[in-house]
Amino acid sequence: xxxxxxxxxxxxSGVSGGWAAKELCEKGMKVLMLERxxxxxxxxxxxxxxxxxxxxxYRGTLPPAQVERDYRLAKWxxxxxxxxxxxxxxxRLNPFDYEGSKPYRWVRPNQVGGKSLIxxxxxxxxSKIDFEANARDGHGSPWPISYDEIAPWYSYVEKYAxxxxxxxxxxxxxxxxxxxxxxxNVAELWAKERLEKAMPGRKLISxxxxxxxxxxxxxxxxxxxxxxxxxxxxxxxxYFSTQAVTLPAARxxxxxxxxxxxxxxxxxxxxxxxxxxxxxxIDTNTMQAKVYRSRIVFLCASTNASVQILLNSRLSGSTRxxxxxxxxxxxxxxxxxxxxxxxGSVPQGELDPYIAYGRRPNGVYIxxxxxxxxxxxxxxxxxxxxxxxxxxxxxxxxxxxxxxMKEGLRSYGPWTLRFTTFAECLPYRDNSLTLHPTKVxxxxxxxxxxxxxxxxxxxxxxxxxxxxxxxxxxAAGLVNVGSSSEEHVPGDAIHEMGGACMGNDxxxxxxxxxxxxxxxxxxFITDGSQxxxxxxxxxxxxxxxxxxxxxxxxxxxVKANAI
Amino acid sequence: xxxxxxxxxxxxxAALFGSSLAAPLARAATAAQAGTPAGFTTSRALFTDEQRxxxxxxxxxxxxxxxxxxxxxxxxxxxMEMMLxxxxxxxxxxxxxxxxxxxxxYARVRxxxxxxxxxxxxxxxxxxxxMEKAIPGLSSxxxxxxxxxxxxxxxxxxxxxxxxxxxxxxxGRYDGAYPYAEVRRVFSS
Numbered sequence: 196x197x198x199x200x201x202x203x204x205x206x207x208s209g210v211s212g213g214w215a216a217k218e219l220c221e222k223g224m225k226v227l228m229l230e231r232x233x234x235x236x237x238x239x240x241x242x243x244x245x246x247x248x249x250x251x252x253y254r255g256t257l258p259p260a261q262v263e264r265d266y267r268l269a270k271w272x273x274x275x276x277x278x279x280x281x282x283x284x285x286x287r288l289n290p291f292d293y294e295g296s297k298p299y300r301w302v303r304p305n306q307v308g309g310k311s312l313i314x315x316x317x318x319x320x321x322s323k324i325d326f327e328a329n330a331r332d333g334h335g336s337p338w339p340i341s342y343d344e345i346a347p348w349y350s351y352v353e354k355y356a357x358x359x360x361x362x363x364x365x366x367x368x369x370x371x372x373x374x375x376x377x378x379x380n381v382a383e384l385w386a387k388e389r390l391e392k393a394m395p396g397r398k399l400i401s402x403x404x405x406x407x408x409x410x411x412x413x414x415x416x417x418x419x420x421x422x423x424x425x426x427x428x429x430x431x432x433x434y435f436s437t438q439a440v441t442l443p444a445a446r447x448x449x450x451x452x453x454x455x456x457x458x459x460x461x462x463x464x465x466x467x468x469x470x471x472x473x474x475x476x477i478d479t480n481t482m483q484a485k486v487y488r489s490r491i492v493f494l495c496a497s498t499n500a501s502v503q504i505l506l507n508s509r510l511s512g513s514t515r516x517x518x519x520x521x522x523x524x525x526x527x528x529x530x531x532x533x534x535x536x537x538x539g540s541v542p543q544g545e546l547d548p549y550i551a552y553g554r555r556p557n558g559v560y561i562x563x564x565x566x567x568x569x570x571x572x573x574x575x576x577x578x579x580x581x582x583x584x585x586x587x588x589x590x591x592x593x594x595x596x597x598x599x600m601k602e603g604l605r606s607y608g609p610w611t612l613r614f615t616t617f618a619e620c621l622p623y624r625d626n627s628l629t630l631h632p633t634k635v636x637x638x639x640x641x642x643x644x645x646x647x648x649x650x651x652x653x654x655x656x657x658x659x660x661x662x663x664x665x666x667x668x669x670a671a672g673l674v675n676v677g678s679s680s681e682e683h684v685p686g687d688a689i690h691e692m693g694g695a696c697m698g699n700d701x702x703x704x705x706x707x708x709x710x711x712x713x714x715x716x717x718x719f720i721t722d723g724s725q726x727x728x729x730x731x732x733x734x735x736x737x738x739x740x741x742x743x744x745x746x747x748x749x750x751x752x753v754k755a756n757a758i
Numbered sequence: 759x760x761x762x763x764x765x766x767x768x769x770x771x772a773a774l775f776g777s778s779l780a781a782p783l784a785r786a787a788t789a790a791q792a793g794t795p796a797g798f799t800t801s802r803a804l805f806t807d808e809q810r811x812x813x814x815x816x817x818x819x820x821x822x823x824x825x826x827x828x829x830x831x832x833x834x835x836x837x838m839e840m841m842l843x844x845x846x847x848x849x850x851x852x853x854x855x856x857x858x859x860x861x862x863x864y865a866r867v868r869x870x871x872x873x874x875x876x877x878x879x880x881x882x883x884x885x886x887x888x889m890e891k892a893i894p895g896l897s898s899x900x901x902x903x904x905x906x907x908x909x910x911x912x913x914x915x916x917x918x919x920x921x922x923x924x925x926x927x928x929x930g931r932y933d934g935a936y937p938y939a940e941v942r943r944v945f946s947s
Contacts, residue, residue, distance in 0.1 A: 247919055247925070248915075248947075249914055249915050252798070253840075253841070258845040259845075377932065379934060380932075380935065381934050382934075383934070421930060422927065424947075548937055552936035553929030553931055554929065596820045596882075596885055597882065598824050600821075601824060601922075604909070604944070607938070
C-alpha cells in the first residue's frame, strides 16, 4: 500500500488551482498546493493599492530599457505599469523559445493567485454552439461534454464567485447566476438603443464581469468601489481572485498546506500501475528539489506551464511523456486572435454635458452574431467573434501652452466607443509546444518551444469583425468611425488554451470527459490546457466550472476506491 | 466640498468594512491630505544650475500658476530631471538636452539674457517660435517633447491630481451620466 504525504496535490494557485484547492479541501481532502511564484497575502501584500500617481515609481511607467530587459513579453499584459510590475514574471529569468519567424507571447504571473490577480475579469459562459463546434465543422477533436452537463457547474461557480451581468436570453451567450449588471454610461445607452433598432439581432450589453455589484458579507467581500485599480489587488475583495475567494475558503477547512516559491519540474509516473506517484518541485530560494507524494494530482499550472510539465514527465529511458500515448500532447495550442480595433464617436451635441463619475471595472460587449444558426451564407469562415469595449471621453488634447492650454485640459473630447475583437482560434494539430532538445532554464527544465500561428480562418474572422464593427457603429449613428489592426501574435490575448485536449478517444486526446488523464487516472488536468477549442468568449468561467466538476468526480472516485 | 465628501466616504468605508481595510484606505486617505513629497528620488544630478533654471522657467511657462498652482509648485522641474536622468534612453535624452542649449542660446542672442531671466512675454514669444518650429537648429520635436513631459509631470503630481484635478481614490459608485457643469474639472485617480 502506497503512503502519501497528502490526499491531493494541486499544482498552481490561479483561477483553476484555487478552485481545485477549495473544492478538494471542502470535501475533506488534505491538500498541498504548490505555486512557483512568491507569496502574496490578501490585502497586506497589495503594496501599490491606494497609491496616487505621484507615489508610483516613475509616475507609473517603467523605463523602456528595463521593460525590454526584463518584461519584453509581460509588457503585453501590463507589466510596464509600475503599479503592477511586481505581479509579473521576469522574462529574462524565465525564457522560452519559438520556431524561427513565428513569435509567441507568453505573459506569466509571478505569485500565489497567478493571473487571478491581474485578469480582465470578463465572465462568460460557453454555449451549446461552442461545445458542438468541433464535431460540427470537423476541426480538432469533438468535445465529449455538452453545455447542459456543464451548466449546473457554471451556476455553482458563478454564485460563489459573484458575477455581475444582465440576462439577455441569447443562445450564443447563455445567462447565468448574476448579480445586477454594472450600468452602461450615457453614450453606451445611446449607442445600444440605436444599434439594436438599426440591426436586429445585434446586442450591446454590459460586460459580464467578476466584479461584484452586491456585497458578500459571508465571504468578507464588498462590492466594487469603482476605483479601477483591480490589477493592484483589491482589499475589498470585490473581484474574483484566489486571494479573495478560493484561498480563504480552502484555508478555512484547515486541510490546506500552501507552499509558494516551488517550481514543479515534472511528475513521476509508474507505468505498471499507470499512476502519477510524485510531484517534483524545486524551491526557488534554496534550489533544492523535493518529491511530494499524494493519491491524486490536479495540474493547474496554466495552459503552457502544465503542458511543459507534462512534456517533461518522461517515461524511463525515453523522451516521450507518459501522458502522450495519444501523440497529441503539446498539440492544438490555441489563443484568441486579437488586436483588431474599431471605434466611433457620438456626434457633438446632446451628450456633451455628461461625463463619468467613478471608474467602472468593466465595459460593454457585443456578443457573437456570426454563424449562429448554422453557416452564414456570406461568411467564408467558420465560427465567430465578440467585440469588447467601452465608451469614454478622453481629456481634451492640449492646444498651445500656458493658461489657455491649462484651462483647455479641464475639458473633455467627444464620447468615443472603442472595441477590441476577440476571435475564435481553430485547433490545429501542428500548432505545437515542444521541449527544446538542448536548452534548459535555471531549474533544469527544457525550454518550451512554441510553433503556433494564426491561419486563414482567424484572419478572416478578424477582417470580418472590422467590417461588421464599422457597419454597426455607423448604423448606430456614430461618426469618425474607423478600424485598425496590429500584429496578431499568439499568446497575446492571454487566453492560451489546448495542448492536453479533452476527448473520448484516448488515441486522439489527453484527458477524458472528467478532465482525467487517459494515461493516469489519478491525474486531473483542469486548466486551459484541457480545452479542445477556444469559443470566442473569455475562458476563465469554463476553467472554474470544469475544475469544480473534476474535483467532485475525483473525490467520488477516491471514496469509491476507484483511483 | 467634493474633497470632504471623499474623505468622509473613505473614513466611512473603513469603519464599515472593518480594520482589515485600514492599510490601503489609510494610504488613500493620507494621500487625500496635502503636502506629501514628490514620490521619487533622482539617481544623479543631470542639470547644471543654469539648465535647472531654464527647465523651471519652461515648465512654468507651459503650465503657469493660475487659480491653481503651476508647474514649479507641482515639482515638475525635478520630475523632468529625474525622467531625463533615470528613464530616458540616451538618444532621446541627448536630443532633449541639445534642445535646451538651443533655446537658451536663442534667448541670450535675441534678448541678451538667459531664458529664465526674461519677462513672460519674451518667454512666450520664444516658446511660440519653438512650437512653430521656427528656431534655427532646434529639433522639430523639442516643443512637443517638452510639453508632453510637463503635462505628464504636472497631472501626475499631487498638486495636479488634487488641486488642478479632482482626486477620487475611492469613488464608491459609477455614474455614467454625471453633469460636467457640477465640476468643470477632470477627475483623477
